[in-house]
Amino acid sequence: MEAIIDFVLLSFLIVIAFAVIYMKDLFAVVMLSGIYSLLSASFFVALDAVDVAFTEAAVGAGISTLLMLIVISMTGRSENTTRHKPLPALIVVSITGALLIFGTLDMPYFGITDAPIHQHVAPRYIEESMQEIGIPNIVTSVLASYRAFDTLGELVVIFTACTGVLALLSFNSKTNRNDKSLSVSMHKQHLVIRIVAKILIPFILLFALYVQFHGDFGPGGGFQAGVIFAAAIILYTMLFGLSAAQKALNPSLILLITALGVLLFTCVGLTSLLLGGNFLNYNVLADLPVIGQHLGILIIELGVGCTVAAVMILIFFNFANQREQLKQKHKQVKDSQELSP
Numbered sequence: 001m002e003a004i005i006d007f008v009l010l011s012f013l014i015v016i017a018f019a020v021i022y023m024k025d026l027f028a029v030v031m032l033s034g035i036y037s038l039l040s041a042s043f044f045v046a047l048d049a050v051d052v053a054f055t056e057a058a059v060g061a062g063i064s065t066l067l068m069l070i071v072i073s074m075t076g077r078s079e080n081t082t083r084h085k086p087l088p089a090l091i092v093v094s095i096t097g098a099l100l101i102f103g104t105l106d107m108p109y110f111g112i113t114d115a116p117i118h119q120h121v122a123p124r125y126i127e128e129s130m131q132e133i134g135i136p137n138i139v140t141s142v143l144a145s146y147r148a149f150d151t152l153g154e155l156v157v158i159f160t161a162c163t164g165v166l167a168l169l170s171f172n173s174k175t176n177r178n179d180k181s182l183s184v185s186m187h188k189q190h191l192v193i194r195i196v197a198k199i200l201i202p203f204i205l206l207f208a209l210y211v212q213f214h215g216d217f218g219p220g221g222g223f224q225a226g227v228i229f230a231a232a233i234i235l236y237t238m239l240f241g242l243s244a245a246q247k248a249l250n251p252s253l254i255l256l257i258t259a260l261g262v263l264l265f266t267c268v269g270l271t272s273l274l275l276g277g278n279f280l281n282y283n284v285l286a287d288l289p290v291i292g293q294h295l296g297i298l299i300i301e302l303g304v305g306c307t308v309a310a311v312m313i314l315i316f317f318n319f320a321n322q323r324e325q326l327k328q329k330h331k332q333v334k335d336s337q338e339l340s341p
Helices: 001-020 028-048 050-075 085-103 122-132 138-146 149-170 182-191 192-214 220-238 243-246 249-273 290-340
Strands: none
Touching: 001 028, 028 182, 050 122, 050 138, 050 220, 050 290, 122 138, 122 290, 138 149, 149 192, 149 249, 149 290, 192 220, 192 290, 243 290, 249 290
């Protein structure tokens, strides 16, 4: 039965991949990409990788789809037809794919217990994680404690990406704050959706907090919680307008939270050093090492959640702000053309 499920999911993934290649409607491509991510998440669930599936569903099928939708609203939904045939690119991709397949021939069989990767550090994490870290979710133990330095690096990469987006798009938080035309038009066109969203958004935010503070005991953590929290704010922005969202959440405050999350993570490591331990070694944060691990993981996961949520919200605000500026410019050009003789 498991083999049939894997075969069906893999078949759907291949069909959607070819459909994305041949389609010229970018809106349909975005929707198919979201479906592809959702099927990938289902595939991970079938492989018992629930934490990875959670992340793929939140990031791939959720926030990425929303960001791509706002981008194609600025660039147009139709891809230009190209007449040239990229034969050299096809040859390079085919050769690369063949080499990758050839490289997998020497790999151990899928799921084999004596594979080298299963004989390295994985047995130690499984056998001693509960005693050393004291939390049931081994994935959280690895990400937030054993390899916390790598997680800090990933968070810094996210923060750097946000800084790059802000520099490229020249974010202006005051633009369109007093422009209520978008909210009025959406109020007339999507009244039912707006009412339903008002009911659902508090529960989405509550679920984000649950994922944030329950990552020690089940799938979840700062990355997933931050994306879910940002998705709720983005949903509010799409339905009620950019100006309303910026009044509810000051972009300057969100920018501060972006840096605060990285600072909070780093301060935990520095505190460990000052208390005589290694960087990001939480054992010295309390009298009992297990309590110190709980405390350190809780704080750094909170920092991750704050930075991820703030980065996603800021990126969406930037793209939405650029979209509104383009609409205003087009409207001004159109008005000037109508007034000119």
